[in-house]
Amino acid sequence: MFSLLMGCYASQCIAVAADLKIADYVHEAPRKPSDIARYTQCEARAMQRLMRALAGIGVFHEREDGSFELTVTGELLRSDIPGSLQPIARLIGSELQWPTLGNLSHTVRTGEPAFDHVFGMSMWEYLATNADAHALFHSSMSAFSTAEIRAILGNYDFSSAITVVDVAGGQGNLLAAIVDKYPHVEGILFERPEVTREARDQFVANGLGHRCRAIAGDMFSTIPSGADCYIMKSVLHNWGDERAAQLLRTCRDAMVDRATLLIITRVVRPANEPDLSKFQDLNMLINLNGAERTADEFRELLGSADLQLDEIIATPSPLSILVCTPGGSVR
Structure with missing residues (x-):
């Protein structure tokens, strides 16, 4: 049961890696967390801990020298390959979707969409007024x-x-x-x-x-x-x-x-x-x-x-x- 409960951390870690385009950088050669942090403009120790967690679920592989390389699963987070799941990972972890999932209880209690409750409008109305969200949503659908x-x-x-x-x-x-x-x-x-x-x-x-x-x-x-x-x-x-x-x-x-x-x-x-x-x-x-x-x-x-x-x-x-x-x- 605890493993199931921690699934939300796994999906958010994958979403962050997708948003930072880590797979695009790591696929060229194994990279040290400090190198990845410089590439993504992130904090080095925090990046190492993120990569370690993702290696634990098979997205990356940690080598003996502390560098990380892509796995077959992790390849799907590259933005430059057919069938990439990078846009979908970004959408799932984004401010467009993550808050509504956190309000699932509202939907279960009322039968009403949590999106409307969180954003004060329907999803279609929100996408029509937010260019960045619109672009992310449609890129994920196209993926x-x-x-x-x-x-x-x-x-x-x-x-x-x-x-x-x-x-x-x-x-x-x-x-x-x-x-x-x-x-x-x-x-x-x-x-x-x-x-x-x-x-x-x-x-x-x-x-x-x-x-x-x-x-x-x-x-x-x-x-x-x-x-x-x-x-x-x-x-x-x-x-x-x-x-x-x-x-x-x-x-x-x-x-x-x-x-x-x-x-x-x-x-x-x-x-x-x-x-x-x-x-x-x-x-x-x-x-x-x-x-x-x-x-x-x-x-x-x-x-x-x-x-x-x-x-x-x-x-x-x-x-x-x-x-x-x-x-x-x-x-």
């Missing part, structure tokens, strides 16, 4: 993209699709990857105005401007209709059941009977099984009043929007692909 996109394309065949609409698809990285792999597919990114402007530029820069469009709008009001494939990746978990059901109904209204909706998300494992999604569920609750869901919870939510869950496809990433179709449709 997963490469591995997740590879997992999605490796486990779902889009060859039967003609038009793919990615609902709230960020800057369109997943959509661009699909269109790039399947030359006959046309893509539509449906996002907020400020996001679509950036996405259009990226589509053009990647040579996909003629097959990828970015349309701005409110996904709770209307979604582009008539496509044969719709995607919602890491979207529904941002919302409680009422708003999630509303979003699904809006999507159902846009779908023709032959269309498919792919919900790409975490699926919470059954009771008593170890699953980080159960902690991610609390993260969504304290920050956004959102939720990660079990397969049965997804079925119920989908049913309320006249949609049915046909298949759950596991991927090597934490995300699964939920293949959904209009209720009662014949496949």
Whole structure:
């Protein structure tokens, strides 16, 4: 139990190492704590104690001469490698997330997001007014993209699709990857105005401007209709059941009977099984009043929007692909 309780120290130590970019310096060669302290402009003895603690959990390795080197695990904190977890580590330990975790009890007692309680506004409102927090949040969200996109394309065949609409698809990285792999597919990114402007530029820069469009709008009001494939990746978990059901109904209204909706998300494992999604569920609750869901919870939510869950496809990433179709449709 005590080991579990000390987990908060481990995550904060990793976050500090990520914020100071220690892994970027140490990967070149083993370094003494005094050298690392000079590089990061920190106090030498405090740095040695931080590195010693992180070596104890396998992030670094302490050599006999007192220098430290990176482990395979520690490599993931480098900022210059594909799949880096450095932005995510920084976010978890930042002033954006750490105070809300410390107020988990408020959420458990009231059912309300701790974020609103701590900051006096919703997370979306805060990100809209704080440029540094906005940049950190979106860099951490992008950090997963490469591995997740590879997992999605490796486990779902889009060859039967003609038009793919990615609902709230960020800057369109997943959509661009699909269109790039399947030359006959046309893509539509449906996002907020400020996001679509950036996405259009990226589509053009990647040579996909003629097959990828970015349309701005409110996904709770209307979604582009008539496509044969719709995607919602890491979207529904941002919302409680009422708003999630509303979003699904809006999507159902846009779908023709032959269309498919792919919900790409975490699926919470059954009771008593170890699953980080159960902690991610609390993260969504304290920050956004959102939720990660079990397969049965997804079925119920989908049913309320006249949609049915046909298949759950596991991927090597934490995300699964939920293949959904209009209720009662014949496949």
